[in-house]
Amino acid sequence: MRRLAPLLALLVLPLAACGDDGPDGTDETTLTVYAAASLTSTFEETADRFEAGHDGVTVKLSFGGSSDLAAQIQEGAPADVFASADTANMDKLTADGLVDGVSEFATNTLEIATPPDNPAGVSSFQDLGKAGLRLVVCAPEVPCGAATQTMAGQLGVTLAPVSEEQSVTDVLGKVTSGEADAGVVYVTDVTSAGDAVHGVAFPESDQVVNTYPIATVEGGEHAALAQEFADLVTGAAGQQILQDAGFGPP
């Protein structure tokens, strides 16, 4: 048993080292930001700018589906800032008293993505109801799917998708691989996909708008810093980054 002790210590040591490397002794501060997957490129840029303006501060970004992130925060995840792709998930956390200072910072609308050569010749949202079209959408449970469903309802188009994906990136993947003839995604996804997809904008898209709220998480270690990050996102510099990526103003 005695010879086992160093072995056990070896096993446990790395675990202990995983603990919070907060402001104890070192001057390094880590700000943890939870953000919706659709914010990936914009928030990476915003975080770089934030780090440049704050010596000794590292921004750790965690991206995922808004409902997943909200659930993680409810389970006590150590987030300082939360940015959601819809108001519903932020409202959940507000109701639980887990977030503070909620403010809306961006909007996103739907756009149709097709493979670059648009093999099915999709030119409007109404075209998505055509028989034989291989359409991929988000499942109604996730924000982009809910928006798609609302849009189809308002325009009286009956959609018969071949797949209901779990996230907007999964929809985009099915389109870029050429498996699907068309997918319904956000304007910003079409922008970030570049040449991999062809975007089909439709005039009715402004009828269904997703609003993105940001807030600081209650009980975070760096409340003041968290608020500064949120201010950067809602301020002129942050807004410019979002606008370049195709997001609309709040």
Add this chain to the structure above:
Amino acid sequence: MPRWLSLPAALGAAFLVLPVIAIVARVDWADFGTLITSEASRQALWLSLRTSTISTLLCILLGTPMAMVLARTSFPGQGVLRSLVLLPLVLPPVVGGLALLYTFGRRGLLGEELEALGIHVAFSTAAVVMAQTFVAMPFLVVSLEGALRTAGQRYDVVAASLGAGPTTVFRRVTLPLVLPGLVSGAVLAFARSLGEFGATITFAGSLQGVTRTLPLEIYQQRETDVDAAVALSLVLVVVAVIVIGFARQGRSVL
């Protein structure tokens, strides 16, 4: 056995068993019945059982000859071939799904030929079966090849010397001898098919009743209805336990 081994053994067992207990503890028993009998849940369970059964049969049909070739012949490059065949064991399932997509998808290696024949694999139940067979087949091959090597060829040689042809030897001597290995391989393949998620969601997509198997349904439900996800997870655990129990029973009888 040295006595101190029981400490890490207990730690390991606790690590594996505690999460299962945690799932059971989290189940909302009051609504359990309603949650697992919803239309979406029943369709997902039925689809999972159906596709996993077909996948297991395919694994047996194609995997048994492969195990024979690997165990009973030797040729240059056999080692490399074995490694390649077993690759899906260590490959992340999502990578497997992408590989299938680039092979059988519309723009894939065989896509044009399949399209010309009017076969559309993607987004169909057939794609689910293919994804499951891809990830599950190595389990059957590994366990059957092991059984074939352990059984050896003595009885085969005797049967052949008594005038039995190769097919008769295979059917009447070799297969019955390794049947326990074949059964446990098939059970492993079935269990792996039942739990398949990554390759399916990448290659087949997700649509209720067509491609949304139980793991995909659980993944989807956990976004909005955690209670339903937990209830369905328990169903999957129970099915898996039944399958394993059944296999043990079968093996001890054989």
